[in-house]
Amino acid sequence: MVARVPVRQGLFVDADPPLLLGGRCRSCGRPHFARQENCPYCSSAHTEDDAFSGPGRLWAHTAVTAAPPGYQGEVPYGFGVVELPVGLRVVGRLTEADPSRLSIGRLMDLVVVPLHVDDEGRHVVTYAFAPEAI
Amino acid sequence: MEVAGVGLHPFGRHPGTSLPAMGAAAVRAALAEAEVGRGGFQAAFCATAYAGVASGHKVLGALGMTGMPIVDVEAGCASGAAALMLAASAIASGQRDTVLVFGVEKMPKGIIRSSFFDPWQEEAGLAATPAYFAxxxxxxxxxxxxxxxxxxxVVVKNRAQGAGNPDAMFRSAVAAADVLGSRVVCEPLHLWMLCSPNEGAAAVVLRAARRSGVRVDSAVLRSHLPGAVLSESTPLAGLADESVVPPSTLAADAAYEEAGVGPEDLDVVECQDTDAARELLGYEELRLCPPGGSAELLESGATALAGRLPVNPSGGLLSKGEPLGASALGQVVELVRQLRGQGAERQVPGARVALAHTVGRGANAGVVILTR
Known part of the structure; x- marks a missing residue:
């Protein structure tokens, strides 16, 4: 079993099914991702941990065809925004790299995918969205 | 206040020319037009995003024109608009009489590494700027x-207009089939639908007195409101809420009010066309058309050079390329020339009211309204 390490601590729970780790404002009630101390919408300092699950609906999608700065993984890869039931639109990778195979509104599962292998031989993983099997 | 002089170093790739040399060329030209010499301006603002520490000092040092306050301004693609806003504020307050504003940039080809993104976002492939545009x-x-x-x-229109601009990087008209035939960078955006980061400089001399005939009626900068997921602020998440007003609309509304004009009064517009869709979004955000009306406005021909409201007569960033710090001031240079009747073959006949729009990382949006 290859060891796995999240691309950033505190961003998601690497479980089946995974969860995104965000927060919720105790003043205005709105959710945010990634976790912040202060509410990004109303600036209240009274926020608490919250976790968000899929599936969500695809809101926008494309594919990245050339490696952007600092990226060591494979290209092309899918890239998009998924609207989660909690009312958050989340930017993330998509497991489908062919935009013609996706369409807006498609049901997308929250998943965790490998990005690349680090210097210690571990799989660096991140959250992503995968089209739900029809 | 007035624009006393403008100057430009052509946008393009200039491997043999240093950043201070490009800046100095633009500054020299603007000061010459304004008939302002060393000591004739009381402050200088230098817009740049990538040039590094004290770039403004390097440019004015190369000209032997230091001594006054020189402040570098960074606001992403809106850096030049931010510098212009600060200069205009200094004059409007009565603190200064004449202020030099210039922008310089020397950027490599391709996607630019931006300190805006966290390292983990780069590692996860989320620092893909064209993908957000897409x-x-x-x-x-x-x-x-x-x-x-x-x-x-949009590309065909802007490239046709840019063909007449000697300061643009791409000076040839293109056909729609060739635009759609260029490689897909991020669906739906093809390579030719994206502007090229490049090099260049632009300078503007602002003055309290009124002699030249081109006035700055408003120079507004606004940052984004939270909540929108695909704003230039590039958040990781946003709310399922369509009511968040984009920064370009905030800036435009404030600029229209300050200038006492509305979109219906405009004769010519230079707007941010970082990608072809950005120009169309600009039509809607700047209220040049009703929400959802951008395709119809384009189709009507209104925004072409011969139309009712030409947009990007300079060829836009799609023709000029985008040297970040210089791009917003490059728009102002173009519009000042249009208002003076110096637009040559791309002149908008009788132009009296002009609007320049930029929006960039932060997110910051700048809107400048010029009249004669």
């Missing part, structure tokens, strides 16, 4: 009936 383009297609043919039409 998602925004797709949303515009979804909400406004914009098609890939419309995106290609």
């Amino acid at each position: 998602l925004r383009a797709q949303r515009l297609m979804e909400t406004s009936g914009v098609t890939k043919d419309h995106l290609a039409s």
Whole structure:
């Protein structure tokens, strides 16, 4: 079993099914991702941990065809925004790299995918969205 | 206040020319037009995003024109608009009489590494700037009936207009089929639908007195409101809420009010066309058309050089390329020339009211309204 390490601590729970780790404002009630101390919408300092699950609906999608700065993984890869039931639109990778195979509104599962292998031989993983099997 | 003089170093790739040399060329030209010499301006603001520490000092040092306050200003693609706002504020307050504003940039080809993103975002492939443009383009297609043919039409229009601009990087007209035939960078955006980061400089001398005939009626900068996921602020997440007013609209509304004009009064516009869809979104955000009306406005021909409201007569960033710090001031240089009747073959006949729009990382949006 290859060891796995999240691309950033505190961003998601690497479980089946995974969860995104965000927060919720105790003043205005709105959710945010990634976790912040202060509410990004109303600036209240009274926020608490919250976790968000899929599936969500695809809101926008494309594919990245050339490696952007600092990226060591494979290209092309899918890239998009998924609207989660909690009312958050989340930017993330998509497991489908062919935009013609996706369409807006498609049901997308929250998943965790490998990005690349680090210097210690571990799989660096991140959250992503995968089209739900029809 | 007035624009006393403008100057430009052509936008393009200039491997043999240093950044201070490009800046100095633009500054020299603007000061010469304004008939202002060393000591004739009381402050200088230098717009740049990538040039590094004290770039403004390097430019003015190369000219032997230091001594006054020199402040570098960074606001992403809106850096030049931010510098202009600060200069205009200094004059409007009565603190200064004449202020030099200039922008310089020397950028490599391709996607630029930006300290805006966290290292983990780069590692996860989320620092893909054109992909955010592509998602925004797709949303515009979804909400406004914009098609890939419309995106290609924007490129055809701007490249045709840029063919007449000696300061542009690309000076040849293109056909829609060739735009759609260029490689896909991020669906729906093809390579030719994206502007090229490049090099260049632009300078503007602002003055309290009124002699030249071109006035700055408003120079507004606004940052974004939270909540929108595909704003230039590039958040990791946003709310399922369509009511968040984009920074370009905030800036435009404030600028219209300050200038006492409305979109219906405009004769010519230079707007941010970082990608072809960004120009169409600009039509809607700047209220040049009703929400959802950008495709129709483009199709009507109104925004072409011969139309009712030409947009990007300079050829836009799609023709000029985008040297970040210089791009917003480059728009102002173009519009000042248009208002003076110096637009040559791309002159908008009788132009009296002009608007320049930029929006960039932060997110910051700048809107400048010029009149004669």
